[in-house]
Amino acid sequence: MMKYLKKYWFFCLLAPLFMIGEVSMDLIQPDMMADIVDNGVLKSDINLIITVGIRMILFVMLGGFAGVMCGVFANIAAQGFGNDLRKDLFSKIMSLSFQQTDKISTGSLVTRLTNDVTQVQNMVMMSVRGLVRNSVMFVGGILMLYRQSPKFAVIAACGLPFIVVFVTFFLKKASPLFAIVQKKLDGINNVMQEDVAGARVVKAYVKEEHELKRFDAANEALCTENLRVQTLLAFMSPCMNIVLNLCIVAVILVGGMTVKNGGSMTPGSVMAGITYLSQILHGVTFMANIFQTFTRAKASADRINEVLNSPEIIMDGTYEELGNKRNDRADQKGEIEFRNVSFAYPESSGEKVLENISFTVKQGETLAIIGATGCGKSSVVKLIPRFYDVTEGAIFVDGRNVKDYKLKDLRKKISIVLQKAELYSRPIEANIRWGKKDATPWEIKSAAKIAQADDFICASKYGYHTMVSEGGHSLSGGQKQRISIARAVLKEHEILIFDDSTSALDLKTEAMLYEALRTQCPGTTKIIIAQRIASVKDADRIAVMDEGRISALGTHEELMRNSEIYRDIYKSQLKEGGEF
Ligand SMILES: Nc1ncnc2c1ncn2[C@@H]1O[C@H](COP(=O)(O)OP(=O)(O)O)[C@@H](O)[C@H]1O
Ligand SMILES: [Mg+2]
Numbered sequence: 001m002m003k004y005l006k007k008y009w010f011f012c013l014l015a016p017l018f019m020i021g022e023v024s025m026d027l028i029q030p031d032m033m034a035d036i037v038d039n040g041v042l043k044s045d046i047n048l049i050i051t052v053g054i055r056m057i058l059f060v061m062l063g064g065f066a067g068v069m070c071g072v073f074a075n076i077a078a079q080g081f082g083n084d085l086r087k088d089l090f091s092k093i094m095s096l097s098f099q100q101t102d103k104i105s106t107g108s109l110v111t112r113l114t115n116d117v118t119q120v121q122n123m124v125m126m127s128v129r130g131l132v133r134n135s136v137m138f139v140g141g142i143l144m145l146y147r148q149s150p151k152f153a154v155i156a157a158c159g160l161p162f163i164v165v166f167v168t169f170f171l172k173k174a175s176p177l178f179a180i181v182q183k184k185l186d187g188i189n190n191v192m193q194e195d196v197a198g199a200r201v202v203k204a205y206v207k208e209e210h211e212l213k214r215f216d217a218a219n220e221a222l223c224t225e226n227l228r229v230q231t232l233l234a235f236m237s238p239c240m241n242i243v244l245n246l247c248i249v250a251v252i253l254v255g256g257m258t259v260k261n262g263g264s265m266t267p268g269s270v271m272a273g274i275t276y277l278s279q280i281l282h283g284v285t286f287m288a289n290i291f292q293t294f295t296r297a298k299a300s301a302d303r304i305n306e307v308l309n310s311p312e313i314i315m316d317g318t319y320e321e322l323g324n325k326r327n328d329r330a331d332q333k334g335e336i337e338f339r340n341v342s343f344a345y346p347e348s349s350g351e352k353v354l355e356n357i358s359f360t361v362k363q364g365e366t367l368a369i370i371g372a373t374g375c376g377k378s379s380v381v382k383l384i385p386r387f388y389d390v391t392e393g394a395i396f397v398d399g400r401n402v403k404d405y406k407l408k409d410l411r412k413k414i415s416i417v418l419q420k421a422e423l424y425s426r427p428i429e430a431n432i433r434w435g436k437k438d439a440t441p442w443e444i445k446s447a448a449k450i451a452q453a454d455d456f457i458c459a460s461k462y463g464y465h466t467m468v469s470e471g472g473h474s475l476s477g478g479q480k481q482r483i484s485i486a487r488a489v490l491k492e493h494e495i496l497i498f499d500d501s502t503s504a505l506d507l508k509t510e511a512m513l514y515e516a517l518r519t520q521c522p523g524t525t526k527i528i529i530a531q532r533i534a535s536v537k538d539a540d541r542i543a544v545m546d547e548g549r550i551s552a553l554g555t556h557e558e559l560m561r562n563s564e565i566y567r568d569i570y571k572s573q574l575k576e577g578g579e580f
Contacts, residue, residue, distance in 0.1 A: 001301055004084050005124065011077040016132040018070035023136040025063025027144055030275040032056050034148070034268030042267070074128045082121035085304070089113055092307055097314045098387045099346045104307070107190030112307055115185055116300035123297035130290045134283040141280035148269040148276065151254050156280055159247040163240055163281070167288040170236040175295040177229040182299055184222035191215050197471070236288060244281040251277055314386050317404035333398045334413065334494030334525035336361045336384065341393035343379060352391070353379050354548045361541075363494075366518075366526040368536035370569065371545030377529045378419055380545075381497045384527075385414045397495070415493035417501040419529075421480040423472035428457055429464035431483055435491035443490060450516040451486035452509050453479070477504035485513070489521070497527045507534055514538065533570050542566070 005012060032052050040049035093101075093109055101109070146153040195202055195211050202211050255270030257263075343354040353376045361367045369377045383390055386402055395402045402410055415435070423431050432444050439447075444464070448454040456479060460466045472480045481504050488496060496517070502510045514535075517526065530536045537556040544552040544559060544566050552563035559566040 001085070001120065001305065004081050004088075005077070007084065008077040008080050011073040011080075012128050015070045015073035015077060015128040018066045018073065019129060019132045020136055021066035022063045022070060023133055023140060025059045025066065026137070026279070027140045027276075028059055029056060030272040030279075031144060031147075032059075033275070034266070034272035037268035037271060038266045039268075070129060074125055077128055078121050078125040081124050082117055085120065086113060086117050089117065089304060089307060092310075095312070096307075096310065097312075098382070099313055100310055102345075102347055105186065105190050107188070107193045108186040109307070110193065111182065111186050111189050112300075112303050116182065116303050119293075119297045119300035120304065123293050123301075126290050126293045130286060134286045134290065137283040138280055138287075141276050141283065145273060145276040145280065148273045149255070149258075149265055151258070152251055152273045152277065155247055155250045155254065156277055158250075159243050159281065160284070162243045163284050163288075166236060166239045166243075167284075167291060170233060171288070171291050171295055174229050174232055174292065175298070177225065177232070178296045179299040179302070181222065181225045181229060182303060184218070184225050187218040188215070188222055191218050200473070233292065237285065240281070240285045240288065244278065244285075247277055247281065248274055314389060314407065316406045316408075317401075319400060319404040320406060320409070333363045334523070335363050335396075335398055336495065336525060336527070337396040337399075338380075339394050339396065341383065341390050341395060343376075343383060343388065343391045345379075345388070352548060354383075356393070357550055358393075359543060359550060359553060361525050361527065363525055364523050365541070366528060366539040368539035368542045369527065369529045369545060370531070370533070370536055370542060370566070373531075375545045376548045377545055378499050381416065381499055381527060381529065384495070384497065385411050385416060412492065413494045414497065415488040415491045415495065416497040417481075417484050417488045417499060419499040419501070421472065421477075421484040421501070423468050423475070423480055423483060425468060425470040427462075427465045427467055428483060431468055432486045432490055435487040435489070439490055444486075446520075447490035448483075448486040450489050450513070450520050451482045452505075452513045452516070453482035453486050456482075478506075478509070481505065482509075482513075489517075493524065495525045495527070496521065497529075499529045500531065501529075502535060503531060507532075510535055533566075533573050544569075 032055065036049055036052050039045060040052065090113060093113065096104075142153060142156060145156060191211070191214050195215070202208060251273050252270065255265055255273055258265040259267060259270060337360045338357050341354060341357040342352055344350050344352045357380065359367070369380065371377055379388075382388055383395055384397070384402065386407065389403070397405070397410065397413060424434070429441075429444060432447060433439050435447070436443070441464075445454060448457060448464075457464055457466070468474060468483075472483075475483070481501050485498070485501055488498075502513060505513065511534075514528075517524075528536065528539060533556075536542050539556075541553060541555060542559055543550050544563050546565055551565055552559055554562065560570065
């Protein structure tokens with residue numbers, strides 16, 4: 001994490017320098033005060049009081065200026081550090097594979113990106129300001145104290161070990177608790193994330209109270225943990241204060257006796273001694289707070305590092321697409337081959353979701369996949385752009401193992417419309433443009449036409465500039481699906497994959513969509529997952545999946561003859577809808 005500070009080394013250096021300036025001014029004050037008491041007040045020298053007094057004011061102002069400068073530079077360093085760290089963390093989170101985001105919850109990722117970064121940022125701020133301030137205060141204070149009287153220094157030396165013991169004791173106890181606190185914060189963010197995103201479902205099921213209870217539980221848990229840490233730390237300050245005050249009493253006693261017995265001390269130096277001592281010991285108390293920030297930041301830094309250092313599970317292959325042949329249609333084939341593919345989700349207990357899947361889809365061909373929910377249809381297509389890697393067997397695109405491609409090159413070939421249509425809060429036009437940054441309005445319109453979205457878009461008041469609300473809530477399911485399809489069609493691709501992407505369309509619109517695809521994108525290889533036979537019966541070939549296996553593969557007519565499962569699906573759908 002240090003590497004993020006490197007960029008700001010200049011400010012990290014300047015801030016402490018100014019801080020030293022500020023502390024020096026603070027340290028001179030008691031000495032001058034002693035001067036005023038001993039030589040001004042006790043000897044009734046008004047001139048000395050005025051000159052030293054003016055000097056004190058000047059020094060205070062100088063110190064104040066240095067303090068401001070230090071604050072400014074420390075902030076530049078800390079904010080810059082936090083900014084860079086957050087940026088990298090975000091880009092790392094974006095690059096995490098599905099497997100990794102399945103494991104670390106969304107809430108936790110949000111906490112890490114916000115609260116944890118802030119904790120570490122605070123630590124940077126504390127280090128360049130507080131740590132320097134208090135170390136200088138401590139060392140300088142001891143020196144100045146020694147100058148007033150070595151006896152005072154001895155008293156301070158007696159008090160110190162107690163303070164060190166207290167600080168170590170409390171922080172050792174607190175540090176594991178901080179990690180727990182952050183975890184509880186994850187809990188809150190998880191509930192919040194789910195409920196804010198799923199507010200409609202919560203309302204539909206009238207589950208507000210239930211979710212409130214769930215939130216309360218998470219909130220309560222955070223509160224309890226925080227209380228535990230803070231109660232523990234609440235003991236720290238009073239313990240240190242007792243030591244501090246005992247030391248001050250000792251200084252007054254020793255100093256007072258020496259002055260009374262006509263020793264080498266003056267009332268002014270006793271006063272200065274008391275001030276130095278409280279400066280030193282306050283410094284130590286502050287240090288304790290800083291260490292507390294450190295322990296807390298350490299817990300946060302670990303959590304950030306866990307994400308930053310998470311290995312790239314899905315790695316680039318070594319094969320480079322030669323030159324810029326993307327526009328060379330002849331070179332784009334889009335052939336897909338599954339060779340004995342088996343797959344189990346990484347976090348599951350090794351239970352295979354797909355078993356021994358083999359098939360080939362030639363360029364321009366349309367393969368439909370049909371089967372009961374949960375039989376593994378989505379899993380099949382998620383393997384092609386390597387959202388997950390196969391457990392056994394291999395997948396080939398254009399005759400090359402998908403693992404050999406650079407991820408970017410592989411994913412450029414594939415346009416996939418996921419089962420859940422995700423739209424972003426921006427105009428419809430921008431949502432479609434997502435597929436191709438430099439698309440012309442005409443290209444966007446024709447993509448929308450293929451997706452059968454043009455009609456309803458143009459019918460709305462603002463046309464392509466209609467804003468889509470967050471998550472696409474302002475659109476119907478079928479409209480969302482058609483916009484997602486337009487986005488996928490617009491993206492340059494050799495392979496087009498629809499994962500149950502037309503489920504919310506009526507049969508007529510769906511048929512028109514497939515017809516448009518057939519005529520407008522003849523060279524594209526298509527894989528279409530669907531629930532309805534009506535959606536798939538015109539495909540070149542249909543794969544019938546059953547419990548992770550392909551139980552039959554062929555045209556509609558062939559399957560009607562040979563596959564019992566297919567016939568069952570056919571009959572059940574015919575019964576429901578009569579003519580589909
Ligand atoms: N991210 C995941 N982690 C673990 N198991 C999963 C994950 N996604 C899906 N599954 C499991 O894999 C099986 C197949 O799911 P899926 O391919 O989505 O089915 P389909 O698309 O045919 O409805 C299901 O039993 C499901 O529980
Ligand atoms: Mg699915």
